[in-house]
Amino acid sequence: MSNSITGKRKRPGDILLYGVIGLFTAAVFAMTVYFVVYIFSKGLRGLSLAFLTTAPNPIIGTLGILPSIINTAYIILLTLVFAVPIGVGGAVYINEYAKSRKLIRVIEFTTETLSGIPSIIFGVFGNVFFCVFLNLKVSLLSGALTLTIMVLPTIIRTAQEALKAVPVSYREGAAGLGASKWTMIRTILLPNASGGIITAVVLSVGRIVGESAALLLVAGGSAMYLPRGSFFQQIQSSGSTLAVELYRYAYSRGENEVGFAIAALLLIIVIGLNLAVKLIGKRINRGAK
Amino acid sequence: MTKITTENLHLHYGENHALRGINMLIRPNKITALIGPSGCGKSTYLKTLNRMNDTVPGVAITGSVLLDGEDIYGSTVDVTKLRKKVGMVFQSPNPFPMSIYDNVAYGLKIHGIKKRLLMDEIVERSLRGAAIWDEVKDRLKTPALALSGGQQQRLCIARTLAVSPEVILMDEPTSALDPISTMKIEELMSELAKQYTVVIVTHNMQQAARISDYTAFFLLGEMIEYDETQQIFASPKDPRTENYITGRFG
Numbered sequence: 001m002s003n004s005i006t007g008k009r010k011r012p013g014d015i016l017l018y019g020v021i022g023l024f025t026a027a028v029f030a031m032t033v034y035f036v037v038y039i040f041s042k043g044l045r046g047l048s049l050a051f052l053t054t055a056p057n058p059i060i061g062t063l064g065i066l067p068s069i070i071n072t073a074y075i076i077l078l079t080l081v082f083a084v085p086i087g088v089g090g091a092v093y094i095n096e097y098a099k100s101r102k103l104i105r106v107i108e109f110t111t112e113t114l115s116g117i118p119s120i121i122f123g124v125f126g127n128v129f130f131c132v133f134l135n136l137k138v139s140l141l142s143g144a145l146t147l148t149i150m151v152l153p154t155i156i157r158t159a160q161e162a163l164k165a166v167p168v169s170y171r172e173g174a175a176g177l178g179a180s181k182w183t184m185i186r187t188i189l190l191p192n193a194s195g196g197i198i199t200a201v202v203l204s205v206g207r208i209v210g211e212s213a214a215l216l217l218v219a220g221g222s223a224m225y226l227p228r229g230s231f232f233q234q235i236q237s238s239g240s241t242l243a244v245e246l247y248r249y250a251y252s253r254g255e256n257e258v259g260f261a262i263a264a265l266l267l268i269i270v271i272g273l274n275l276a277v278k279l280i281g282k283r284i285n286r287g288a289k
Numbered sequence: 290m291t292k293i294t295t296e297n298l299h300l301h302y303g304e305n306h307a308l309r310g311i312n313m314l315i316r317p318n319k320i321t322a323l324i325g326p327s328g329c330g331k332s333t334y335l336k337t338l339n340r341m342n343d344t345v346p347g348v349a350i351t352g353s354v355l356l357d358g359e360d361i362y363g364s365t366v367d368v369t370k371l372r373k374k375v376g377m378v379f380q381s382p383n384p385f386p387m388s389i390y391d392n393v394a395y396g397l398k399i400h401g402i403k404k405r406l407l408m409d410e411i412v413e414r415s416l417r418g419a420a421i422w423d424e425v426k427d428r429l430k431t432p433a434l435a436l437s438g439g440q441q442q443r444l445c446i447a448r449t450l451a452v453s454p455e456v457i458l459m460d461e462p463t464s465a466l467d468p469i470s471t472m473k474i475e476e477l478m479s480e481l482a483k484q485y486t487v488v489i490v491t492h493n494m495q496q497a498a499r500i501s502d503y504t505a506f507f508l509l510g511e512m513i514e515y516d517e518t519q520q521i522f523a524s525p526k527d528p529r530t531e532n533y534i535t536g537r538f539g
Contacts, residue, residue, distance in 0.1 A: 169383035173445070175341065176377035177396040177452055178369040187399065188385060 046261025067223035071239035078144030087155030115153035123214030143219025162196020298352035322497035325507035339375035376454035382441035384433035396452035419447035439470025
C-alpha cells in the first residue's frame with residue numbers, strides 16, 4: 001500500500017446523498033416561490049388604492065378593506081401593549097430573580113405547552129373568559145387580550161434566550177463597578193438583549209396578523225364599518241382583522257378575488273416582517289463589533 | 290497601617306470548605322500578590338474583598354473583613370458603595386459592547402454623575418491613569434470591542450479608576466494577554482500602587498516576584514505564608530511554600 005496522501009475520490013454513496021439533499025432543497029425552494037408567485041399573480045391586481053382606503057359599501061359601490069386594516073392595526077397595537085411588558089418582565093423574572101429551579105421548570109413547561117395549543121382553543125377560552133365572564137363582549141379588546149395569551153410564550157421564551165445570551169462577564173463588570181441588580185438589568189442586560197426582544201415582537205406581530213380562528217370567536221367576523229367614537233369605544237366594538245376577512249370573503253361569500261387581494265397584502269406584510277427581523281439581526285451584530 | 294483586615298474568614302460553597310480561617314492584613318498603597326495552585330482559594334478570597342461571591346448560590350461566609358475598620362459584611366453595608374470603593378479587574382478583559390467613552394463613563398452614570406464636562410474630565414483622567422489615553426483619544430466614540438485584548442484590559446482598568454476606588458482587586462489580569470500587553474499592565478500596576486491599594490491574584494510566580502511588595506501563598510483553602518515578597522521568594526519559612534515556588538508542585 002502506498003503511503004501517499006493523494007488519491008482523493010468521491011464515494012458513490014456520497015454523490016447519491018448530495019443529489020437527494022439537493023433535490024429536496026430545490027423542491028422546498030420551488031414550492032415557496034410557486035406559492036408566492038401564485039398568490040401575487042391572483043391578488044396584486046386587486047390591491048388598488050381604493051381597495052385599501054375605503055369601507056365596503058354596496059350603496060356607493062365600494063368594496064374596500066380599510067376597516068379590517070384598522071382593526072388589524074388596533075389588535076397588533078393593543079396586543080403588544082399588553083404582551084411585551086408582561087413577556088419581557090416575565091423573562092427577566094425567570095432569568096434573574098426566580099430562585100427555585102422547580103418554579104422555573106414549571107413556568108418553562110407551561111409556556112412551551114401554551115405555544116403548542118391550537119389557536120381555536122384560545123378562541124373558545126377567550127370567548128368564555130373575556131367576552132362573557134369579564135363582559136368585554138366580542139370586541140377588539142377581547143381579541144387583543146386573547147392574542148396576548150397566545151403570543152406570550154413566544155415573547156417570554158425568545159426574550160429569555162436573549163437574556164441568557166448576554167455574557168456573564170458583562171454582568172460581573174457591571175456588578176464590579178457597583179451597579180445594583182436592577183441597574184445592571186436596565187443598563188446592560190436589556191440593551192444587550194434588545195435584538196432578541198425585537199425579534200420576538202416582530203414574530204408576534206406575524207402571528208397576530210396571521211391569526212383567524214381565535215379572533216373569529218372573540219373579536220368578530222365582519223368589518224363593514226370604520227370604527228367610530230373615542231379610542232375606548234373603538235376598541236370595545238367588534239371587528240374582523242385582515243385574516244378573518246380573508247376567511248369570510250373566500251369561504252363564506254365565495255368572492256375569491258377579494259380573498260386573493262387580501263392574501264397578497266398579508267403576504268407582503270409577513271415578508272416585510274421577516275426582512276425586518278433579518279435587518280435588525282444584522283444591525284445588532286454590527287453594533288457588537 | 291492596614292487597609293483591609295481579614296479575621297478568621299471561612300467560606301463554604303455548599304459542602305466545599307473553600308477558605309479555612311484566613312487572617313491577613315493588607316497594607317495601603319502596596320501591591321499584594323496572592324499565589325498558589327489552582328483551586329487553592331486565592332481567587333475566592335479576592336472576591337470576598339468586594340463581596341462578588343454574594344450572588345453565588347449556596348455560599349456561606351463567617352469571620353470578618355474590615356475595610357478601614359468597617360466590617361464589609363455588616364448588615365448596614367451598601368454593597369454598591371463597597372464596590373465603588375473596592376474596584377475589580379477580571380481575568381478576561383470584559384468591556385461592555387459600547388463605545389470606549391461610554392465604557393469609562395458607565396460607572397459614573399450609575400453613580401449619578403451626569404454633568405458632561407465633569408464626565409469628560411474624569412474619563413480622560415481615568416484613561417490616562419490606565420496608560421491608554423494616547424492610544425484611544427482620537428476614537429473615544431468607537432466600539433470598545435474593536436480594541437486589542439491588552440487595550441481592552443487597560444480600558445477595564447480605566448473603567449474601574451473612573452469611580453475613584455481606593456482598592457483595586459485584580460483577578461489574574463494578564464493571564465489572557467500576550468507578553469507585551471502583560472508588561473504594559475505590570476508597569477501600570479506599579480504606577481497605580483502610588484495612589485491605590487492593589488491586590489492581585491496571579492498564577493505566574495515571576496509576575497508576583499516582579500511587581501508585588503507582599504505575597505501570600507494559599508494552599509487548599511488556607512493561607513500558608515504571608516510576608517514581604519523578597520522574603521517569601523528568598524527564604525520561605527514553610528516547606529510547602531518553598532516546594533511551590535521552586536516548582537515542585539502546582
